[in-house]
Amino acid sequence: MAPQRFREQFTQIQRSMPDVPLAMGPDDAGEFLYEKGVVLARDGEEARVVEDTVRQHFTTFAGLTPDQVRRTSPQTNRSGITRIRVADPGQGDGSGDPAVAGALRALSAAEDRTGRRLVSRNHVVSIAVNACPGDEPVPVGRGAQPNPAAADGAHDPGTAVGVLVIDTGLMHDHGSYPLLAHTRGDAQVEECDGDGVLREYCGHGTFIAGLVAAVAPNTDITVRGTLNDAGAILESEFGEKLFEAVDRDGWPDVISLSAGTSNGRTDGLLGVDAFMRELLDHPTLLVAAAGNNGSATPFWPAAYAALPGYENAVLSVGALRGDGEFGACFSNHGGWVKAYAPGERLTGALTGFETPVPYVYQHSTYDACRYGFTYACTCHHPRHSGVLSEDGTTGKPDQVMFEGLAQWSGTSFATPVAVGMVAAHMTAQAETDPRKARRQLLDANTEYAQVRGAHVPALLPPTWRPVPVSPPSART
Known part of the structure; x- marks a missing residue:
């Protein structure tokens, strides 16, 4: 289970980002926070591979319809990253996100073949990590x-x-x-x-x-x-x-x-x-x-x-x-x-x-x-x-x-x-x-x-x- 201070910090950050459903990872261990229902991929061909692979995985094994897997942000930006929705982010609680975990597993074989990372959680980057920074002033x-x-x-x-x-x-x-x-x-x-x-x-x-x-x-x-x-x-x-x-x-x-x-x-x-x-x-x-x-x-x-x-x-x-x-x-x-x-x-x-x-x-x-x-x-x-x-x-x-x-x-x-x-x-x-x-x-x-x-x-x-x-x- 995540440490108490991390759970408190989860509450604080979620309060500051009310429109972004968040989950703890990995599972409920409390090492990082990430956006529910979304994965990241590089723009272009890699985003297409991720999208197609995740769509096939979920419609075959998770009973989702194809249109539930789709891009949710512009396909091009300076950082070269695309957000891909893989599930309804409003489902479940903050203890984890099985849909995102499934998307990561679905791409693991392709990553092994290419030797290149293709997909990622959308992590929360923060000054407040577990100990918020080390204490309060x-x-x-x-x-x-x-x-x-x-x-x-x-x-x-x-x-x-x-x-x-x-x-x-x-x-x-x-x-x-x-x-x-x-x-x-x-x-x-x-x-x-x-x-x-x-x-x-x-x-x-x-x-x-x-x-x-x-x-x-x-x-x-x-x-x-x-x-x-x-x-x-x-x-x-x-x-x-x-x-x-x-x-x-x-x-x-x-x-x-x-x-x-x-x-x-x-x-x-x-x-x-x-x-x-x-x-x-x-x-x-x-x-x-x-x-x-x-x-x-x-x-x-x-x-x-x-x-x-x-x-x-x-x-x-x-x-x-x-x-x-x-x-x-x-x-x-x-x-x-x-x-x-x-x-x-x-x-x-x-x-x-x-x-x-x-x-x-x-x-x-x-x-x-x-x-x-x-x-x-x-x-x-x-x-x-x-x-x-x-x-x-x-x-x-x-x-x-x-x-x-x-x-x-x-x-x-x-x-x-x-x-x-x-x-x-x-x-x-x-x-x-x-x-x-x-x-x-x-x-x-x-x-x-x-x-x-x-x-x-x-x-x-x-x-x-x-x-x-x-x-x-x-x-x-």
Whole structure:
């Protein structure tokens, strides 16, 4: 059965996408979400093969009529993906979709013959994976300082490293935070609900931009609100949105992406395949979050870093716990994660400094770490009760006030720290090639951490201050 936090997150994302019936996968294990009743295929001949094969399979074995299998979107788009309806998405519940599973099985023989992937679920790509990002933001006092603190250095428009953040949009008052004075981009949609309460994930993109600017002041940061709806978007739309972002702003030096999904496979996401192939034609470096499932299962697009040809084009980033010595309990891990950076209890700008804003917690903390760790991790500290808790014992959800800075945890935030490290290296070494800077940075790195028994590169900014934690358990 899916973990409690994943079920809560399913409820949150479904609420933000009311017109898209969703299911958990695989089965009810709670590794990813996907659109019910629909599969994806590449445009053209492959879409025709998928359509014909699925139609024959279902009319022969499932008793469906031929017209129930049909394309439900334009046949051509920039990402080269077609949605094919294989069942009524309104049938059944969210525990799985037998029709989609049947469509995948029907194409398995054809995929074996061609050696090429032909069909896929339409996954939900999200900043909220199981642990939503690693926790929810926590207020800090008025006298608190950013961590990482602002590095020395000035912003020089002539040499600044271009960074494109694909995330939620910018809070309306972000410009009152000094580090974000040069940041531009999309505004966050609907920052607060009708009662003036901050919506979940609002400030996520602002927080990320502030971390990049703190580690690397000489950056030109653009934030695009691709993930404004509860931090979630369908895979069929995500590739198109990535193309829109780079078409609008040009290919930057670095893309910071704190979103993704697992899919039960080791060959990437069909919906972003065209974008990833085009990425190889540009010098841009994609820095992507490894995800917060506490799992070794590949998480995409970050896991492209382990695929042939993408070694220099993609940097996948996991999260270290507060002391920087071990992996955070929630961080995904494995050989496909190429570097780790601080990602637990970082302090940065959730909003500007104009007006305090209330926030009501969506998820409750646990009595103990849900991954079995014994240090004081974000699973159970600091304690709070949330709206979506299913145990019925939390009572009234906790409300807090944010006045600019906050602490937040997740691979979402380890990622912009790594982006800042690459950008700072480019400025310090007058290096204009971000992929070469990535190699140089990792080759020169002398800091390491222990993650699930592995000795891994740790990217620790000079201005980052470790946060003390209790002694590690055997699970670290």
